[in-house]
Each structure stands twice: as C-alpha cells, then as structure tokens.
Amino acid sequence: MENKKVTTLEDRIPKLKEQRKQKANRRMIFYISFFFLLILVIIYFQSPLSHVQTIEIKGNQLVTEEQIIEKSNIKEDTNFWLVETKAVKKNVEELIQVDQVKVDRQFPSTVMIEVTEYVKVAFVEREGTYLPLLQNGETMPAISDGTVPSNAPVLIDWNKNEALQAMASELKKLQESIRIRISEIHFEPKENDSKRITLFMNDGYEVETRISGFADHMKHYPAIVQALESDEKGVIHLTESVYFNPFVKEEGKVENED
Template sequence: MTERIPVLKEPAPKPKRKAGKRLLGAIYLLFIVLLAVLFFRSELSKISDVTVSGGRFTDEGEILGAAGVGPGDPFFWPTAEAIAERVKRLDAVADAAVRKTFPGRVHIEVTEYPAVAYGLTEDGAITAILSNGAERPIGADSVVDRPVLRDWNGREADKLRLVDALSRLPDDLLSDFSEILPYPSEAWPDRIRIYTRTRFEVVTAVSLLAEKADTIRAVIETQEPGIITLLLADRYMPYAKDEGSGEAARDG
C-alpha cells in the first residue's frame, strides 16, 4: 500500500521590519539633531535681557560685569548657579540668586552685607562700612543712619574689630549711635567714645560693646542724657545743668 506524503508548503517570507525600524529611527534622530542645530543657532537660545535688583552699595554695571553674561550670550550656559557664584565674589555681596525665564530673560538678585557704620575719606566723601569690613562709596544725598567712625586712620585692625562688634548690636541701638572715636588708655587700648543721637556719651571698649548693649539701651531709655561709663564697673552720671547739650549732643 502506497502512503501519500503530504506536500509541505514553504513558509511565507516575513517582512523585513527590523531594517525598516532602523531606517525610521535614523531619520528621527537626524531630524532631532537638525532641529537642535537650528534652535541653538536661533535667537531663542540667546539671552535677550538681563536685569538686576537688590544692589544699594554695588552698582548695576559692576554686578553685570561680575556675572559675565549679557544680551546675545547663550541662554543655557553658564548655569544660573555658576552666574550666582561669580556675583558673590563681589566684596559687598553676601548672597546672589539668578533666575532664568525662557525665552531669553535673566534676573540677578543680590543680597548685600548691611552697613554698620560710615566713614569719611580725606576729601570728605562718605563711605558705607559693611558688616564684613568692606567699604563702599555712597551718594552725598544718602541717609546716614549709622554711626560715623572718626579718627580711625592707622588703626585698621582695631577698626575691623569694632565693625564686627557693631554688626552684633540690635538695629535700634546702632541707629542711635552718632559718632564713634578711639579713646585708648594703658589699661584699655581698645577703649572708645560713643556719641548718641539721644545726647548721651558712652565710654566703653570694643571688646565689651556687644556685652554692654543691653545696659546702654536701659540707661538711654530710663535716664536723662549724661555720661555712661562701661568698663570694669558700670557708671552713669547726668550732665550738669549748666553744661547744656555740650559735646555729647553731637548728632553727626
């Protein structure tokens, strides 16, 4: 008996999908690269405007110069953090924040060290003395709401210690101080004399100033104008009636 052998059909050829996918992927990639090249060559990828806020002792040009970016520069590089670090190198700047807003806008906001005193140059110009010891010129019409440091030429180390002590005083007390002069003695080489706007005269030492702040405030708030001595012992003496406002009434 003869057996029939079934005829085997050849399998239909599978479509070449892999090759097609690769070609399509290459086209997509080329398209994306082309778009990226066109974008980064366009004005959309560049800075169109840079603004600055927060600077009182540092002018806008100085901040922009430190930032190193301006209209026409790449928007995405350097990063906002890198620009902020550049600005923080300025001696008056305590902190800086940079915000980028697409398309093309960059805003730099600075926080400066506060002024704790003012100084006078040889030609009579006023400078702000900041809490980190930096000195910055200010306009002649600026409000002098901190003590003026007089006769500190040649005493730079003592002056820096005084600035540090002033930076730790409460704002209301600091704004009442009108002038501070060196008043050294053998026992107290860092002794100072302070004149207040409330017509008191305070004799103390730089090394004691922060510690004696509460005592100074208490006497000013409860006593008539007079001389406050705060060294080893604390002493208060009102002005004599015929003394008038005297030297202690200086208000800078």
C-alpha cells in the first residue's frame, strides 16, 4: 500500500504567513511608488519644466512671428498641458492676414502654430502710398513711401469698400499668370454702369470691363491679344460683347477710333 504524504495544518501555516508577507510587501511597494510618483508629478507641474519652452510658427509671410505669438496669448509661464488649442486657433485667426490656423502640442514642451494666409492680390493706392490688398478684401499697412509695387496690380480711385471687396474676390479667382500682366486698375463708374473699370496692361493695351464677372471675362485676354497684330495697341472691351479699338495718333495726341 502506497504511503501518502499528509500535510498537516502546522506545516501549512509558515507558507501562508510567507505568502501574506509577500503580498503585504508588494502592496507597500506599490503605495510607496505611487506616493513618490505623485510627488514627482506635483514637482513637475510646479516647476518651469511644465511650461511651454518653444513656440514654432510655420506658413507666415505677411504676418510676423511676434504678432502670432502675441495673439495666441501663450506666455513664458503658460503650462504646456493647459494650452487650449481651440482658443489659440480662434485668437490667431482674428489677424486679418490669416485664413486658417492649425495648433498642435508636441511633447515635452513645444507648441506648433501653422498658419495659412490670405493671398495678396493687389495694391491700393492711397495718397501716394500703396496698401497691400488681400483676397478677403482687407488692406494691410502701407509699404514704404516711394516704392511702386511691380508684382501685383495697383488699384487707383477705389474709395468704396464694397466695390473693393468685390474686386478682391474677382482677383482671387483670376489666374496669377494673367493677374501679373495688369499694371493698374482704375475704378471709373458711369451713370449707367456703377461697376465699370479700366485696366492698363503691362504689354501696352487697355481693357474696359466690369467688376461683375471680371475673372471670367479676363480669362480670354491672352487669346485675344495673341489674335491681334503685335504692333497694334488699343482698347479691348471685355463685357457682354468683345471688341477692339486701336489707338490712333492725330496731331501728336493719342485717341480712340471707334
């Protein structure tokens, strides 16, 4: 008959005590670790380590980094974890040059602000100065006195804000390859047409058209010029009907011949 080993209660008690002791030790280590971790977290949030250390700005050309940072309301002592990205986005988008903003927190202490600006479509002439005009119809502070812009059309005699915004919207839709061929755009409303404008082109032509449908009318300009004789300059009428009046010199004066 096999002998079966019988474990008595006296034999089991030491093992149970050891197991309870190990469990108590593990629990004690957990509490001590949690306590020290909590202390470290408190120290971190109270120290400059939790502050925003770097603000990176991307996509800006018309507005300075200083203006964006000031508008974001992020200070040197702003807690990295308390930066509200939606609030920063809303604040920066209040800048007239800014169309859209993307804000991202990058651990451990960097805030990334990426802006998409409105396109500069023209300059508005005001008392000898030139104000950059954005595609949303807003004007920026004047560039330096005496500097005549050459990389965008100059708008002259545009005193009505409503007409200026409409013109900016049309210029936004116009292909850049055509826009840079325009030297000046004069606002010349008539009694029977309050939207009439005259364009002076860099290639020597004049264009008479309207604000309404401007971009749609002007997209035909390159083909029209190509069809004309290269040495024959004049006025191209681009409205409901398209026709051309060459310049004719008479007694030293330049006139239009109907």
